[in-house]
Amino acid sequence: MFDTSDEYYMMEALQEAQKGFDADEIPVGAVVVCQDRIIARAYNNTEQLRDVTAHAEMLAFTSAMATIGGKYLQNCTLYVTLEPCVMCAGAASWTQIGRIVYGASDEKKGFSKIDYPILHPKTKVTKGVLATECESILKEFFSLKRKY
């Protein structure tokens, strides 16, 4: 159904989400891929940094721009385990990223709820890659939280 490489890179994003899980962060992970190479990886880090804007995507974008030494990511793909929020979609728009692939949908905060073209017109979107796995880690995190 999906490109093998999409699943491969989403697994890498899931590894980042697991690092977030282990650090007691809401487990969302992201990687940025350029010419079949991972140039940035990050997980949600809002607790440790005490910064609600430190979403996996924001950190990955900044890291990717630093890696390539340029401000635009037209030839790159963002893989992220959860659908980006409005802030992250707005950031993606500024980077002009070529493609966004996400796993789980975010019914509450996902950018696709908004009936307005937030992303750059050239940005392609694929959703639902390893969606079950991407959702599972979030569900597990919140179910453990509820126990305490």
Added chain:
Amino acid sequence: MFDTSDEYYMMEALQEAQKGFDADEIPVGAVVVCQDRIIARAYNNTEQLRDVTAHAEMLAFTSAMATIGGKYLQNCTLYVTLEPCVMCAGAASWTQIGRIVYGASDEKKGFSKIDYPILHPKTKVTKGVLATECESILKEFFSLKRKY
């Protein structure tokens, strides 16, 4: 027409915009005010950092959260010379900031173009404070750019 303090703090944001101008950045400045004290100040820094997400508001939010050591800015006001974009409005939403005051409107990229409540429901917005001055510095910047 406006609170004197709004004009006072917008002048501070304009000083930040001027620093941006002097650094050859698109001159947008911001300050975050909490209990009548400026707890963060920043100007757009996308060129120097080579990071298109380094808008004045994003930098000011992160700085403000670091200053207060907490993730939420409910008791704070953001003063920014230009209407926030969708990314920055999305970030503002996560911070739950109490109030946003902006100067010039952004007809192309401003968040208010979108017919969807991006901001936190409790965030109040005041627009047009020192709008002429906030616009002027942007116009001057772009008019100088066109000469070269």
